Amino acid sequence: MSNPASLTWLAGHELRLGWRDWTSLITAGGRTRTHYAVIAIIIFAIAMHGFAYWIVAGYADTNLSSDPTTLVAITATLVLSWSLLLSQAMESVTRAFYTRADLDLILTSPVSSRKVFAVRMGRIAVAAVAVAVLLAAPFIDVLAVRGGSRWLAAYGVVAAMGAVATAAALGLTIALFRLIGPKRTRLIAQIVAAVIGAAFVIGLQVMAIFSGGTLSRAAALQSEWIRAHAPGPDSLMWWPARAALGDYGALVAIVLFSIALLGGAIALFSGRFGDHAMAAASVGSARVRQRRGSLAFRRRSPQRVLRQKEWTLLLRDPWLISQTLMQILYLLPPAILLWLSFGVHKEEDEYVVLIPVIVMAAGQLAGGLAWLSISGEDAPDLVATAPIPASRIMMAKIEAVIGMIALIFAPIAVVLAFDAVFAGIVAMLGVLAAAAGSTLIQISFRVQARRSQFRKRQTSSRVATFAEAFSSISWAATAAIAANGSWFFIMPAMVALLILWGVRMISPRTQA
Amino acid sequence: MSASRPISLATRSLCKSFDKPAVDNLDLTIYGGEFYCLLGPNGAGKTTTLRMVAGLLRPDAGSIAIDGIDALSHPEDAKQITAWLSDEPMIYDKLTPYEYLEFVAGLWRIDTKTAEARARELIAWLGLEGQAHDRCEGFSKGTRQKVALAGALVHDPKLIILDEPLTGLDAGSARQVKNVLRERVTAGGTVIMTTHILEVAERMADRIGVIANGRLIAEGTLDELRIKTGASGTSLEDTFLALVANEHAQMVAAE
Secondary structure, three states: OOOOOOHHHHHHHHHHHHHHHHHHHHHOOOHHHHHHHHHHHHHHHHHHHHHHHHHHHHHHOOOOOOOHHHHHHHHHHHHHHHHHHHHHHHHHHHHHHHOOOOHHHHHHOOOOHHHHHHHHHHHHHHHHHHHHHHHHHHHHHHHHHHHOHHHHHHHHHHHHHHHHHHHHHHHHHHHHHHHHHHHHHHHHHHHHHHHHHHHHHHHHHHHHHHHHOOOOHHHHHOOHHHHHHOOOOOOHHHHHHHHHOOOHHHHHHHHHHHHHHHHHHHHHHHHHHHHHHHHHHOHHHOOOEOOOOOOOOOOOOHHHHHHHHHHHHHHOOHHHHHHHHHHHHOOHHHHHHHHHHOOOOOOHHHHHOHHHHHHHHHHHHHHHHHHHHHHOOOOHHHHHOOOOOHHHHHHHHHHHHHHHHHHHHHHHHHHHHHHOHHHHHHHHHHHHHHHHHHHHHHHHOOOOOOHHHHHHHHHHOHHHHHHHHHHHHHHHHHHHHHHOOOHHHHHHHHHHHHHHHHHHHHOHHHHO | OHHHOOEEEEEEEEEEEOOOEEEEEEEEEEEOOOEEEEEOOOOOOHHHHHHHHHOOOOOOEEEEEEOOEEOOOOHHHHHHOEEEEOOOOOOOOOOOHHHHHHHHHHHOOOOHHHHHHHHHHHHHHOOOHHHOOEOHHHOOHHHHHHHHHHHHHOOOOOEEEEEOOOOOOOHHHHHHHHHHHHHHHHOOOEEEEEOOOHHHHHHHOOEEEEEEOOEEEEEEOHHHHHHHHOOOOOOHHHHHHHHHHHHHHHHHHHO
């Protein structure tokens, strides 16, 4: 047993907290649900291995060598994965700064705060590495089984990527903190994390659109331009790819480099972490004065007052906007494709690529907005004691969500309609159906929560999260097939309606 | 005295159970222009009672009438003349107090000119002028509670229901809230309030109700309660503890 307040003792404490957070996340706080969670994890792992087999099995037994095309493809995959890891790590570091939690206890205890924060940074790194390894494991396992044990080296590469992502996230967040101060860092760090998470995918799609007019990500990586401008085969840039291919020398080098980088970052930043966290904790007490043109009360109906309140609260919360930004960002490539194709005669079946992306984004965005409006009501007692029937309150909230979705997506549908009327109408109907579906799911699984718990909404009800995703996918498929002029759109539409019916049946509100 | 006064709140045979009965056949009668304090140990059923009266919980059985309006069959009419304030001020961080009052006035369909004048009056009354156009996100608990109280009063309710409104307030803020409530009662409004601060009940209440295990075990003025316990001249704390201990002893004996 380690001595109290020693590094190992603190690490044990952090690990215990981390484990309990994770199990609570998986079981949604219910102890009795542990065995269901284990069964679900096993099923998920088998499904992921099946998915991985479908994606990478073909590459495993081909004799992949360190030729430029292979190195470019693997490096691009690693950079894509790393950008997502960096995004997640930035999110974790920002959260560690801005969550007061046990900060007072730590800073008033006689233990060196440097030691405590060093361990806490280590916990973020362990979490980042664990997530990376867990997500990569099915692919690596399939490659190792089909192509030999050399592929197991990829585990080391993934772990190193997690460590480097954490070190970079620490550096980036603290640099932001020093450059723009604690008040703006929270928002900017969230936006940077969201943009980093989406940038690579979007970048590739944009390149692909400009080069070939399609959304295929692989097209850009095979281009002549990339081959001509890629560094030589001995470049350090290819070491991670070489390591993943089983070059043990490169593997040892990148693992050592990642450990040194993470250790250096922790040593460098742990001393000031407490000061930054204290500065961040005091941000909440800053006053924001609201200027308004007229101070006179406006005459509005209760429903309009409720809708206006929802929109005002959302527009005044940049953190919430940044949280929903990811879904809007993915609209960028289709928007560019639309812009490129505008005015040029297109067959309507070409919109099959574009419309599902728009419909899917609308469904996901509506889910988030509906949660904020319905579950994230910060004054539920006030609204419930107002002299308005509950059904009208709910209707006003639904109108607020659908209104916001219509405002965002109608211009895209209108531009689309100028080019192809039928495609524009189908896109808008798909958007409205997906938004209505997600809203209905959120109504069925509404809980009382604070808006600040928005990040946790996906873990409060996994059924709602999956139902929302599958409903959006089904409506996206419906719209894509309908835009293609086929009556087969009825099939995914039926699936979407079945999902909604199932949600109503298993909703805690229906059962109560 | 009571016969000449209109009844502001009447509950009859009110029942609500969760795992066990929380409110058990509760009959309450509170008169217009009265300051009524509902006391009881933790888990006695005070908050459940008030939440049912405010329309936040549906009773399992019984009736609730507010100013003669059946609150269960005509909830909107009852809510129009009622205000609810809990111990945890639930306001919107991203709205200013002024905007919050505008929102509440809109929900209660108050004429804009009247609501605006009342909002300005309440803001001044509660000493919120300096913060009226700041977002609520940085406010202390006391200031948030004052904003919530202003929201509860902006539609000029006849019945104000407060659940532990003084919890966590500093002495200055607590006094301001008490003054505002007392002035409402003087102006003819009715206040029903739960509190664990017995000194507040002793000083402010016209009548006190003591509730235990979901039942009203004693009710009256402080002197009437003292007579009931047979200990005149004692503090409300002693009287309250004696009443609760007596109820507990009777329950144990019955079991």
